[in-house]
Amino acid sequence: MLSKPICTLIIAEVYTMSEDLLSKLDPMISMERTIQAELLLLLGQKPSHGYELIQRLNDSDFKSGEADTATVYRNLRRMDKDGLIQSHWEIGEAGPGRRLYELTPLGKQSLDLWSQFLTLQKTKLQKFLQAYKQYEDSLAKGENEVNKS
Amino acid sequence: MNTSSNALRLIHAGALQRVMETCLDLYTRMNPNLKSELKGVGSREGAKRLLSGEHYDVIALADQALFAELLVPDLVENYFIFAADQIVIGYTGFSKGSNEITPDNWIDMLLQSQVRFSHSNHHLDPCGYRALMVWQLAEKFYQRPDLSTEMEAACFPYETYPKSLNLASDLLKGKVDYAFLYSSQAKQLELPYITLPSKINLSNPAYANYYDQAAVSVESKIPGKNIIIHGKPIEFAIGKSRNSHLSEHAQSFIDLLTGPEGDSILEEYGLIPC
Numbered sequence: 443m444l445s446k447p448i449c450t451l452i453i454a455e456v457y458t459m460s461e462d463l464l465s466k467l468d469p470m471i472s473m474e475r476t477i478q479a480e481l482l483l484l485l486g487q488k489p490s491h492g493y494e495l496i497q498r499l500n501d502s503d504f505k506s507g508e509a510d511t512a513t514v515y516r517n518l519r520r521m522d523k524d525g526l527i528q529s530h531w532e533i534g535e536a537g538p539g540r541r542l543y544e545l546t547p548l549g550k551q552s553l554d555l556w557s558q559f560l561t562l563q564k565t566k567l568q569k570f571l572q573a574y575k576q577y578e579d580s581l582a583k584g585e586n587e588v589n590k591s
Numbered sequence: 592m593n594t595s596s597n598a599l600r601l602i603h604a605g606a607l608q609r610v611m612e613t614c615l616d617l618y619t620r621m622n623p624n625l626k627s628e629l630k631g632v633g634s635r636e637g638a639k640r641l642l643s644g645e646h647y648d649v650i651a652l653a654d655q656a657l658f659a660e661l662l663v664p665d666l667v668e669n670y671f672i673f674a675a676d677q678i679v680i681g682y683t684g685f686s687k688g689s690n691e692i693t694p695d696n697w698i699d700m701l702l703q704s705q706v707r708f709s710h711s712n713h714h715l716d717p718c719g720y721r722a723l724m725v726w727q728l729a730e731k732f733y734q735r736p737d738l739s740t741e742m743e744a745a746c747f748p749y750e751t752y753p754k755s756l757n758l759a760s761d762l763l764k765g766k767v768d769y770a771f772l773y774s775s776q777a778k779q780l781e782l783p784y785i786t787l788p789s790k791i792n793l794s795n796p797a798y799a800n801y802y803d804q805a806a807v808s809v810e811s812k813i814p815g816k817n818i819i820i821h822g823k824p825i826e827f828a829i830g831k832s833r834n835s836h837l838s839e840h841a842q843s844f845i846d847l848l849t850g851p852e853g854d855s856i857l858e859e860y861g862l863i864p865c
Contacts, residue, residue: 492865493672493796493824500797511675511794511824512863519854519864531671531849538655538828539671541849541865 476506478517478526479556482549485527489544492518518543526552598626599837599844600646604653605631605754606676606718606773607827611651613856614848625840633716633754635809641666641832642812648835649844653773654717655828656820661812662830670830673849674862677794677825678718678725680708680785681759681777686768689783697785698729698738701769702745708769709747711755714810717825718755721793722771724805724822728791731804773825778861796824827862 499509521527526549532542603611608631634652638661658670692700701708710722730738747767752758762770777784789795802822811818831841854864
């Protein structure tokens with residue numbers, strides 16, 4: 443999601459979040475990194491191991507694209523290291539042991555931050571589409587006036 | 592390596608050779624008085640060696656399903672999935688058509704009469720049956736009826752490759768032009784390789800149901816009888832033998848491989864720690 447220093451800064455200020463602060467993050471967050479938000483949400487819903495997370499992510503309505511195995515595990519390791527999630531080995535009763543991931547309180551704060559960031563993005567996109575519609579309407583109006591003359 | 596009976600004995604998939612060597616080197620540096628012995632084999636062969644009474648303390652296999660099929664619960668109590676990978680087509684700069692092959696034309700390139708390609712022995716090595724599964728899935732994915740049969744007919748004899756590492760060795764010697772290998776092997780050997788679509792390369796759990804359509808017949812643990820195994824996402828697993836003479840060392844080695852240091856080593860050798 444964010445590089446650690448920025449993440450730490452933001453988490454520290456999460457309760458006094460301002461639009462200005464979120465706007466500073468904007469260029470730093472690529473769509474590739476939104477996979478971390480998606481994984482945080484899935485882990486907030488329930489702890490899972492990587493295999494299951496990949497399946498749940500691909501079944502979700504909010505995936506950014508096909509989640510490949512390497513990308514998911516790489517992001518899980520990064521978030522584990524950053525303290526957004528934690529993991530331990532879970533021994534299956536009949537099946538194999540797998541590393542189980544779960545959301546930490548810091549991860550929950552990060553997820554909240556993502557939600558606020560995406561809300562701002564949504565508003566921005568809506569404004570863009572509104573402006574685009576006005577532009578399209580003005581073009582159509584211009585054509586009509588040319589036709590009349 | 593020392594072969595005395597009080598040595599920690601580890602048997603592993605050939606594809607894990609460098610990972611196991613590096614982990615064991617690290618582990619023996621922390622335990623300088625420990626004697627150890629590593630044996631690399633095709634994973635099916637490895638599991639069968641345990642079944643036939645050979646003694647090993649740690650078993651690391653390229654297909655986690657082998658533990659359930661052959662080893663649990665009699666020989667191994669628990670096993671842990673620690674890495675994932677995918678099947679690719681490795682080649683060298685000397686392979687015929689190496690300047691022309693792409694992810695879009697690999698089938699036609701491999702089926703040219705002068706081109707030699709192969710897979711490892713599927714009765715002994717998961718990489719071998721996974722290659723056959725890739726061909727079956729490619730038949731559906733590219734809508735090329737009979738592709739799998741065509742590939743099997745054109746394949747360079749696989750019987751001489753008990754594990755994918757032997758096949759990779761022949762690829763480097765120029766005996767074959769193309770080899771169906773794990774991505775991690777191609778990376779370790781610095782080979783160029785063709786990446787296949789995730790719907791056929793057995794990498795992605797999201798396609799587990801799709802992979803399940805592929806099925807290959809392999810020799811079972813009962814001599815003379817075969818069983819059918821189905822396609823699954825590629826996962827490597829490790830377990831401790833119930834009969835380990837050095838149970839604490841065996842567990843500590845597994846803890847190392849499945850811990851942060853192991854993750855770094857796996858990544859270094861092109862596997863995906865999971």
